[in-house]
Amino acid sequence: MDRSCVNCLKTLMIFLNFLCWLCGAFVVAFGIFQGMHSKFASLVTTFWPIYPANTLVVTGTIVTCVCYLGVLGAMKENRCLLISFFLLLFILMLVELAMACVFLVYNRVIDTYFEKDLMKSLQIYSESGPEENNIIKDDFDAVQHLFRCCGVHGEADWMGNAPISCCNQDPCNSSIHGNWQEGCLNKLRNWFAGNYRSTGAGVVAMFIIQFTCLCFTVPLFCHFSRNGLGYL
Template structure:
């Protein structure tokens, strides 16, 4: 491999890693945005990793660091950085595959967590328990208003203490107002499923870029090894 081919390979791996770094930084920013504007964190607390925002922030942060290492390794033609980048990226890809399998296998259990925590929050809200903080009350009202639902399985969950956020038509200040028929657990499950499909599409794209970066880093590392370069 002559110098021109080496420079071409080096430029390609730098471009891929920089693209991957940009995507990872965007993933972190998008995850932080979701965390700041999420109305569900105080309602579902048992299994926090089910939130797409948490998954995006953690995976994006790790991927940003790994891609930065790949950029430095390719730019400086450093074998130590390149092999470290390859190993970390390979481990990260295995973790991504393992997480995907876990979510596929335990998707039903995740739905059970959502239903259990939502019912627990409703009981605290309805009975005026000490753990029914203002944030929990506001978030539950926001979910019912946003998704046009009432209770967990229906308005019957509230008994005689149905909140105004279940009201379907204005004005909602009278005693006998109509409520939404559908419970919020179905709407939230659909919302989580939609978010995970979007997150899954992004993960697949990132996975392809990572795989190509790994394949390109191998011949560059091998060439530096044959020339005895890469540790300066």
Template sequence: MAQNCLKCLKYTMCAANFLCFMCGVVVLGFGVYMLVNFRLAALTPALANFNLSNMLLISGIVITCVSFLGFLGALKENRCLLLTFFLLLFFLMLIELTLACLLLVYEDKIGELMTKDLNNGLEKAKAKNSTRVISDWDLLQDNFQCCGVKNYTDWGDDVPSSCCSGPCGKKPIYNQKGCLEMLKNFFEENFLTTGISVIVLCIVEVLGMCFAMTLFCHISRSGLGYKL
């Protein structure tokens, strides 16, 4: 009976990790596609390299590598791979929880840094040294129906057409709300969804750790698999 349960655990772990591996490949492929076909997140100096495509690439690489270790370790009943899989999941969970705590504790400080960085990005766009920065501001202002950091006066006398709430004529009507306020509202509205996603991810990681350690202990007791 115990052997059947452990076999079931082994193949369940293989199937789950294979599914995660395929998801990681999809995320990685989508990140490559966005990197090649879209030019985003030059909005602020700090976000020039920390953009959505790079985040997807990093996430895809991490998911594929970790899930591959779990799949191979369970399939081959390799204690070394299972222990590595367990430790990687443990460190990833610690990183996620640490980041969540830092976001909660330093929420005001992060808001100040975001304001400063947006202002720096706006000054760069006003100088018109980079068409990429200008196009990203246009994209942000179109999607969030905002203008500037605090309001349209941030642009001075050269307000872009993306700030218009309607057709830009001789007397254009600009969006009154700044992009900083709209971004804060967006993050606050999605805070609950993000929190639930982090909790679900942590639960999945804890289950993966439990499965890996259970299989590891069984292999150690039975003398199967490769020795450490």
């Protein structure tokens, strides 16, 4: 392989890894933003990976670290960094595939956890005093107000003690008022599904970039090995 081909591969690999690094950094920032502004964190606690913000932060952090190795390895023509990058990226891609398979196979189990967590939160809300469990109360009220729903399966879940956030009037300032009849479970499921579709599209694009970087790593590493370069 002549030097011009090596330089071309290096440039492409640096560009793709830098692009992947930027994507990972954006994913981390978006996950943190979503975690700070979302009102659902305290309501879903049993199976934390179904909460999109957690998945985004963890995945984005790992991607940025691994891609940084790729950029350094290509720039410095360092075989140690390149082989470390190759192995870590290969493992990361396997983990991404495994997570995708888990969500596809155990989708119904995840829905069961989701429903149980919401019912548990509703029970805690119902049994708490005026100054108790305010975080869960605020989050549940925010969900009911935002999605225009009441309870988990419907208004009957509150057993006649539905909070003011279930009111379907605006403003709701009367003692006698109507409540939303639809439960929050299906609306929250649809919201999470929409988030994961968007996240999944981003992950697929990142997976393609990662696979391309993996393909470029092999000829670069072989070239450096044949010429005895790259350990410094």
